[in-house]
Amino acid sequence: MDLADIERALLASAPDDLKLLRSLNFAANAAPEKRRQAERDIAELNERTGGLERVRSWGVLQSNGSFPVQLTPLGKQICDGVKQYVNWLDHPLDLPRGVTRDMVAGKQILDVGCGVGCALLTFARHGAASTTGADLMPSFLALSRVFARREGIAAPRLACSTGASLPFADESFDFVFSRLALNYMPANAAVAEMARVARDGAEAVIILNLLPWEWRVLKDDVRGLRVKDTAFVMLKFLNGLIFHATGRQITLRYPGRMMSVHSPVVHTPWSLRRLLARHGFENLGDNAAEHPETPTFHARRRPR
Secondary structure: OOHHHHHHHHHHOOHHHHHHHHHHHHHHHOOHHHHHHHHHHHHHHHHHHOHHHHHHHOOOEOOOOOOOOOEOHHHHHHHHHHHHHHHHHOOOOOOOOOOOHHHHOOOEEEEEOOOOOHHHHHHHHOOOOEEEEEEOOHHHHHHHHHHHHHOOOOOOEEEEOOOOOOOOOOOOEEEEEEEOOHHHOOHHHHHHHHHHHEEEEEEEEEEOOEHHHHHHHHHHHHHOOOHHHHHHHHHHHHHHHHHHHHOOOOOEEOOOOHHHEEOOOOEOHHHHHHHHHHOOEEEEEEOOOOOOOOOEEEEEEOOO
16 A cells, blocks of 8 residues: 555544554554564554454555564555544644643644644644645655544645755744754754744744753663664764754765655754744743753744
């Protein structure tokens, strides 16, 4: 099956099959304790619904369904995206931390690095005038349309693009949002683009992982002997040092996600505050002291 076939299958899928895909994601990627629980969940769901054979026919599994679970490249993306949606279903009206209904209602909203569009679904339910998402993963954009249809919500306008080159006109949006995406973009160019497409007075909320979070991830990857993941996080740290000193980042090109262009970086509260100010945002505050791992930064576009 190709991506279009999987879209149609997901649109018609029962909730238990979506939970099965989430559990397959955990079984393939989670730490040992969570992986064992995911394997038990897979066995229980399959015994009740026979869903494993259905999802195997979609081409998401490399193996015959035995453990350990091995996902195909497309299967990794599908299971990751479905995991985000199933988690969202537990709290569909919860706005992201730092976002209020007044920021959203009646506003034209852009989500930079929107993933499968769960935040956009929430914004729509809180009265957004329009929702737009940009992401580099075509499979995630396809899933965002599927999930909007499942929820009976108008599909967002979507663009397959990097945050460093947004295909939108100047001063197009009243509110710009980005969650856990700026860590993977050329930050100078991405924030400059957010400032360009934001109207004067538009608010922006940026959520990202900082050093304490990345350090914990690195230790887990080293303990788990995950060589590629360890190397990726080390590149983040190197880019963080370079960015702190020069405002630049190293970009590597090799096969994988994000159009095979990788520019991961570890930010600090200081570097992000400086970046926002440089590109025309007034810093309205952040909660880095209270949430040192994954803080929220709130800013407003200054008049041009």
